Amino acid sequence: MAALIYEISWVRPIQFVLGSTIYTISVIFSSFMLGLSLGSIISPKLVKRFGSPERLLIITEIGIALSAVLMTASVGLLPSAYSLIAQVYENFVSFSALSLLLVFGFLLVPTTLMGITWPLFVELYKKGGKGERIGMLYSANNLGSIAGALLTGFVLIASVGVTFSIAVAAILNGIAALLLAFSCTKKLIPLAAAGLVATVLISPFASYDPVYMYRNSFYRPLLDEATTTHSMDVLFHKEGMYATVDVLEEGGSVRSLLINGKGQGGTSVTDMRVNYLLAYLGLLLTDNPENALIVGLGTGTTAGQLSANVDTKVVEIEPVILETVGYFSSVNRDVMPNIDLVIDDGRKYLLSTDETFDIIIPEPSDPWQDFSGMLFSKEFFDIASGHMSDDGVFIQWVPIYEMSPSDFRSFYATFASVFPHIEAFANVRPEERPGPYPTEIILVGSKSDINVDNIEKNFYLLDQESRDMLTKVMLHRTLSLRFPGEDAADRMVFLNIFSSDDMEGYGNGYPLITDDNMLLELSTARNLFRTDRNGVMKDIMNYIGGHHA
Numbered sequence: 001m002a003a004l005i006y007e008i009s010w011v012r013p014i015q016f017v018l019g020s021t022i023y024t025i026s027v028i029f030s031s032f033m034l035g036l037s038l039g040s041i042i043s044p045k046l047v048k049r050f051g052s053p054e055r056l057l058i059i060t061e062i063g064i065a066l067s068a069v070l071m072t073a074s075v076g077l078l079p080s081a082y083s084l085i086a087q088v089y090e091n092f093v094s095f096s097a098l099s100l101l102l103v104f105g106f107l108l109v110p111t112t113l114m115g116i117t118w119p120l121f122v123e124l125y126k127k128g129g130k131g132e133r134i135g136m137l138y139s140a141n142n143l144g145s146i147a148g149a150l151l152t153g154f155v156l157i158a159s160v161g162v163t164f165s166i167a168v169a170a171i172l173n174g175i176a177a178l179l180l181a182f183s184c185t186k187k188l189i190p191l192a193a194a195g196l197v198a199t200v201l202i203s204p205f206a207s208y209d210p211v212y213m214y215r216n217s218f219y220r221p222l223l224d225e226a227t228t229t230h231s232m233d234v235l236f237h238k239e240g241m242y243a244t245v246d247v248l249e250e251g252g253s254v255r256s257l258l259i260n261g262k263g264q265g266g267t268s269v270t271d272m273r274v275n276y277l278l279a280y281l282g283l284l285l286t287d288n289p290e291n292a293l294i295v296g297l298g299t300g301t302t303a304g305q306l307s308a309n310v311d312t313k314v315v316e317i318e319p320v321i322l323e324t325v326g327y328f329s330s331v332n333r334d335v336m337p338n339i340d341l342v343i344d345d346g347r348k349y350l351l352s353t354d355e356t357f358d359i360i361i362p363e364p365s366d367p368w369q370d371f372s373g374m375l376f377s378k379e380f381f382d383i384a385s386g387h388m389s390d391d392g393v394f395i396q397w398v399p400i401y402e403m404s405p406s407d408f409r410s411f412y413a414t415f416a417s418v419f420p421h422i423e424a425f426a427n428v429r430p431e432e433r434p435g436p437y438p439t440e441i442i443l444v445g446s447k448s449d450i451n452v453d454n455i456e457k458n459f460y461l462l463d464q465e466s467r468d469m470l471t472k473v474m475l476h477r478t479l480s481l482r483f484p485g486e487d488a489a490d491r492m493v494f495l496n497i498f499s500s501d502d503m504e505g506y507g508n509g510y511p512l513i514t515d516d517n518m519l520l521e522l523s524t525a526r527n528l529f530r531t532d533r534n535g536v537m538k539d540i541m542n543y544i545g546g547h548h549a
Helices: 002-018 022-050 053-073 075-088 092-127 131-184 186-205 210-216 269-285 301-307 319-332 346-352 378-385 405-416 454-459 464-472 519-527 535-548
Strands: 232-239 244-250 254-259 262-266 291-295 311-316 340-343 357-362 388-398 421-426 441-446 496-499
Touching: 002 022, 002 053, 002 075, 002 092, 002 131, 002 210, 022 053, 022 092, 022 519, 053 075, 053 092, 053 131, 053 186, 075 092, 075 210, 092 131, 131 186, 131 232, 210 232, 210 244, 232 319, 244 319, 254 319, 262 269, 269 301, 269 357, 269 388, 269 421, 269 441, 269 454, 269 464, 291 301, 301 311, 301 319, 301 357, 311 319, 346 378, 357 378, 378 388, 378 405, 388 405, 405 441, 405 519, 405 535, 496 535
Parallel strands: 291 311, 291 357, 311 340, 357 388
Antiparallel strands: 232 244, 244 254, 254 262, 388 441, 421 441, 421 496
16 A cells, blocks of 8 residues: 555656656556665575564665655755756657656665565465465555555645655654564564654655745756756645646746646746637627536636637536636636536546537647647547537637647548648737747637637627637737738738648648547657757648649
């Protein structure tokens, strides 16, 4: 039970450092199993040296407890080591190998000690003349593992957090040592008791600083120093059942929502522009929409803007997110009283309801995050399409700065296989010309024609506050500008950058992203720091230019 508590709990801080990718999960589990294997190999040799499996087992249980607690206190050392290996991220094989060494070294002592215990238990059971009942020992071990996984995933982390969950596991190891001493060799009772007391006393001090972890982990070491030196305060930090959630305030003004250490929106103009596009494109492109569904609450900005105009239902899987919404009231129009909130998994909810919606907006985390991939697959788009009204629209955020051209071609092919009519909008405005290419695209998909000429008309049907909100982030006029006769390169200055007619055949021959082929989850994690951030837009514009020619 204790071992599974450790394994699941350690995922959180290590993901904070390395990122919530499937590769990080693989590195953690591989390191854990390597440590267990190493311990089981050296266990027989240690028995010969100690001469008493009972004594060795008691000492090992105490060692697991103390090393686990001390390791939690040393989590803050990981970012310094990570900053060195992050420099080779472009060579992903080397980066992965170094990550495995880093995590294996971090977990080495407690996992090796855990590996030592199993052969000792088997030896003691056989020593008692019950070798024929080793199967019962395996059964008890499996039941403990199941209990530990259930307890950690559904109770401990959500109620007391990661560090105290690890403390609970350490105390269980200490109790195990004490029970062994009582049953096997009473002269070691004082040692076991001292180990348990030491574990309890040290546990409250075993923690780490989330600000330091955020500032020095994942992609941050690769940023310019100027971007990481301004003041940063944690306004909120809590570990939920599905994610660690933080609200940071940077430079005394800009607030950001973080999930597992990665920014997921905030009060910066860039974030607001994307959220407002998500919220208002459906309202501007469709006539008289009545209701909307949003998968993922985030900062509440999209939901807040949308719910001021239509009945809005929000499905959110992580309850802790609800506690952060108040920090973003300046941009989400005090969203909570205005929405119909459902705590559930978005796909599960759509599979269990027969409701239809005029607007559906998924707000997933980045596709490389190990809990988001299922919201970028064809199956999810198919499910959502089945809940759209005939003239309904599906609004999809696409972080093209994390994608290679082949990534986007696969994603576009997947999206277009479900939604035959598509309009795409960018996140930059004409005033930025000849500035940077867009880094994010909003795809609007529908089963029927999308008339972009509706935008200007519907803009003036919005309430005054909504129009003011759009004006605030300079979306008050640029949304309506798209001239079909223009050269593709010139048309880049407008937010509406292409339609499905422009992109006919664009994704032909590229594999679709499906539940059993989550290539976007795999590839974006590998390309995150080496992909040409302009590559996707260059590929799109070259294709459109050639297509029209």
